[in-house]
Amino acid sequence: GEDVEQSLFLSVREGDSSVINCTYTDSSSTYLYWYKQEPGAGLQLLTYIFSNMDMKQDQRLTVLLNKKDKHLSLRIADTQTGDSAIYFCAESRNGGFKTIFGAGTRLFVKA
Amino acid sequence: DTAVSQTPKYLVTQMGNDKSIKCEQNLGHDTMYWYKQDSKKFLKIMFSYNNKELIINETVPNRFSPKSPDKAHLNLHINSLELGDSAVYFCASSQVFLRTGPNHLAKNIQYFGAGTRLSVL
Numbered sequence: 001g002e003d004v005e006q007s008l009f010l011s012v013r014e015g016d017s018s019v020i021n022c023t024y025t026d027s028s029s030t031y032l033y034w035y036k037q038e039p040g041a042g043l044q045l046l047t048y049i050f051s052n053m054d055m056k057q058d059q060r061l062t063v064l065l066n067k068k069d070k071h072l073s074l075r076i077a078d079t080q081t082g083d084s085a086i087y088f089c090a091e092s093r094n095g096g097f098k099t100i101f102g103a104g105t106r107l108f109v110k111a
Numbered sequence: 112d113t114a115v116s117q118t119p120k121y122l123v124t125q126m127g128n129d130k131s132i133k134c135e136q137n138l139g140h141d142t143m144y145w146y147k148q149d150s151k152k153f154l155k156i157m158f159s160y161n162n163k164e165l166i167i168n169e170t171v172p173n174r175f176s177p178k179s180p181d182k183a184h185l186n187l188h189i190n191s192l193e194l195g196d197s198a199v200y201f202c203a204s205s206q207v208f209l210r211t212g213p214n215h216l217a218k219n220i221q222y223f224g225a226g227t228r229l230s231v232l
Contacts, residue, residue: 031218042223096207096217101154
């Protein structure tokens with residue numbers, strides 16, 4: 001994706017933690033998002049973080065934001081086979097109406 | 112009850128044909144979008160409408176024409192289909208929360224349809 005970059009693949013074993021990383025370039029972005037796409041489906045919001053926060057936790061999900069380095073990460077604890085999907089990092093621009101998505105990280109969970 | 116629904120789910124057609132994809136949302140949102148997802152899963156915004164007005168029009172061939180008859184509907188018409196138009200097209204909607212002032216703050220959580228897989232032969 002333009003200016004939002006993420007690694008394309010991640011493979012983990014069931015029960016391990018997964019960490020998906022993302023870098024963005026627009027320092028004025030105020031909200032950053034993680035979306036999940038399962039096969040044959042549309043994207044679904046997982047979580048988001050406001051730029052004045054460093055961390056947000058929601059059950060098995062932890063989002064870390066390093067605003068200085070423009071780095072965002074998503075940690076999934078106790079990864080399950082049902083977590084296998086594509087995870088998209090995204091940022092809002094242009095007053096919020098335009099959302100730029102990364103290319104997506106394909107998470108493979110081995111049983 | 113599906114929040115964002117688009118039809119058809121699959122569309123197979125010949126090069127040169129004209130086709131339409133329809134989208135409807137029942138979330139009461141003001142803003143709707145069309146995205147194109149290519150075979151590598153790269154997602155790119157094409158158009159966005161806010162209260163029936165076009166607000167985002169990315170570099171898209173003018174063979175693609177969106178139409179928003181009301182806030183709840185955003186349709187996409189494609190003329191003279193080409194092989195390169197083969198992709199999955201996603202409709203989405205959102206309610207963008209804006210705050211004006213020295214620090215513009217905007218939260219934009221988008222709800223996506225299930226996609227229309229277009230194959231041009």
